[in-house]
Amino acid sequence: MSVGEFLKPWIPHLTPYKAGVTLPGLVKLASNENNWGPSPKVVEALKGAAVDVYRYPYKDEEVRSAVAKYAGVSVDNVVLGNGSDELIDLILKAFRGPALSFNPSFSEYRIISQTLGTEFWEVDLLPDFSLPVENFGKIGGKANIIFVATPNNPTGGVVSQKDLVSILKLGKITVVDEAYFEFCGETIVPLIKKHPNLIVLRTLSKAFGLAGLRIGYAVSNPEIIACLMAAKPPFNINYLAAEAALAALADIPYMKKTTGAIIRDRPRLMRGLSECFTAYPSEANFVFADVSPLTAEEAYRFFVGKGFVVRSFGRFPNFGGEYIRVTVGTTDETSGFLKVLDGLRRSRKQRQH
Ligand SMILES: Cc1ncc(COP(=O)(O)O)c(C=O)c1O
DSSP states (O other): OOOGGGGOOGGGGGOOOOOOOOOOOOOSSSSOOTTSSSHHHHHHHHHHHGGTTSSSSHHHHHHHHHHHHHHHHHGGEEEEEHHHHHHHHHHHHOOOOEEEEEEOTTTTTHHHHHHHOOEEEEEEEOOTTTOOOTTTHHHHHTTTTTESSSTTTTTTOOOOOHHHHHTTTSSSEEEEETTTGGGGGGOOOOGTTTOOOOOEEEEEETTTTTGOOOOOEOOHHHHHHHHEEEESTTTSHHHHOOOOOOOTTOHHHHHHHHHHHHHHHHHHHHHHHHHEEEEEEOSEEEEEEEEETTTTHHHHHHHHTEEEEEEEOOOOOOSOEEEEEEEEEOOHHHHHHHHHHHHHHHHHHHOOO
């Protein structure tokens, strides 16, 4: 018997998701986590809940209510996911392709589509990494599911409400991924009533500092939510994740304090990166940069040598640069990273003289 006889033929050709690297002892600026950490109330709740982990999770409804209150919608507008990654998977299981997204954007749209055998198309962003809305209708009109991340990962730019509405008007299942919503403040959630084809994705991984617990949510109209609930595995939010989510959502001031610090530090990081490379304006908790003529791998190794792990992307199809992405860490981490950039700038200047 050979495994290949039973395997779906596209599976051996998949490229798995490449996560940001964690190197013990180094400052990680590679996965857009909130390096300020979760609220101390989350840590307390997790300690208290540890003895109860023999129970199956049973607080989904409580968490849905807390999320609904936070997002300003009703409980029947919310479904929870094991990270927003799982919601991308659920959407692609529930709805027929072809699916469409942009290049570059969050790679999971492509990876999950390809894993499920769903046809997947990518449209190049414009050279400044903005959305090519003008000619988008032709190809968008042929897809059934459209994924738009705003702010976009890895580029950091936002898509205007006007552009999102023009995409929504194509009448396809439109997934607006707001993973970084708290760092930009703009949301399309209020439009779920007007546009029955709109699904908004959010996560507690970023602003709320719960990446390790895997909890995200989708906001949409009750009909779509009921379909996603039906397609969802049971107990997808584990017991500790539910407790942590409840504690995090009950401590909004802490989330606002840490995201506020990140938003304040973002322009410093942007300026520092711009002095050495081509950096792009960001409304998220990271800055995207073209490090050419260095390769992204050379830049990655340089920063690792100085104690910082950034995310190396290398090249993107049809774009000329060599790209890295740097998360805005704590204020001290940003100051440390800026010193490294300053050292690089000075040594380059000396070499020019
Ligand atoms: C745009 C975007 N969407 C979704 C996710 C997935 O987040 P999670 O599965 O941790 O909720 C990420 C994570 O980096 C992201 O950048």
